[in-house]
Amino acid sequence: MNQYQIVSINVGKPSTLYTDGQEIQTGIVKRPVHAPVHLKTLNFEGDGQADLVHHGGADKAVCVYPHDHYVYWENDLKLTLSPGAFGENLTVKGLTEDKVHIGDIFQLGEAVVQVSQPRQPCFKLAKRYGIKELPLKFQTTGFTGYYFRVLQEGIVRERDALSLLEEHPMKRSVQYANTIMHHDKKNREGIEMLLNVDALSANWRATFEKRLQGIEPDASKRLEG
Structure with missing residues (x-):
């Protein structure tokens, strides 16, 4: 069984980020938690999103x-980064975008999870670090x-491994989807x-279906999180 290390479990409720003279409500600031935490259908207990249109939902629970x-x-940003630096709930080792497929199923502590789509970082990541691009x-x-x-709720602990239960038969990697x-x-x-x-998320499915129809989403629309 393929197992991958959980570096940290990170959660955070929406907070106010002050940048460029603006106040932005965001859930991108996550902190590691060391106690067991309940993973529910929509998120980890203690976690939340400020923008429920572009963030969260069943397909983007973790x-x-x-x-x-x-x-x-x-090296690129000339910063020292701590786990959770990019607003992720799980910081993991070894399970990079080229190695994981849309639809792969994993045991995560007592919970069972499935890869649904790549992440598309939003403008709030840029605002957090003051780097527009x-x-x-x-x-x-x-x-x-x-x-x-x-797929199944349960308690997750920092010491738990992320274990592959079922590789999706089509083997379309996150890297390929990107x-x-x-x-x-x-x-x-x-x-x-x-x-x-x-297993592809409804959001990405809708975008690809529009492309087949010759409809490209408005380029000025902000990136989702």
Whole structure:
């Protein structure tokens, strides 16, 4: 069984971020928790989102980010980063975007979760670090992280491993989904392959279906979280 280390479990309620003379309500500020925490259908207990239109929901219950990318970002941003730095709920080791597939199912403590889509970092990540182009850098590198939906609720502990229970038979990686979404937008075959993955989130499915119809979302629309 493939097992991956949980570096930290991170939660946080919406708070006010002061930047560029503005007040922004955001749930991007997460802190590690060391006590057992209940993972529910929509989120970890103690966690929350300020913008429920672009964040949260069953398909985006748990935001996951590979700790493997932290060294890259520390060098690029000239910052020292702590787990949860990018607003993720789970900071993990070894489970990078090229190794995990849409629809893969994992045991997470007592809970069972499934990969639903890559993450698309929003403008609030840029605001947090004062780097306007940061969300675009995430897309360009492919170091986006991804989301879990919760198939079974349960208690999760920091010492628990993330264990692969079932690899999706289509084996379309998060990296591949990112490529089709952001870099190879006119690849109809690739879009159709992803639409055939039953576990793909409703949000990404709708975007790909519109592309097949020749409808491209407004480029001025902010990136989702």
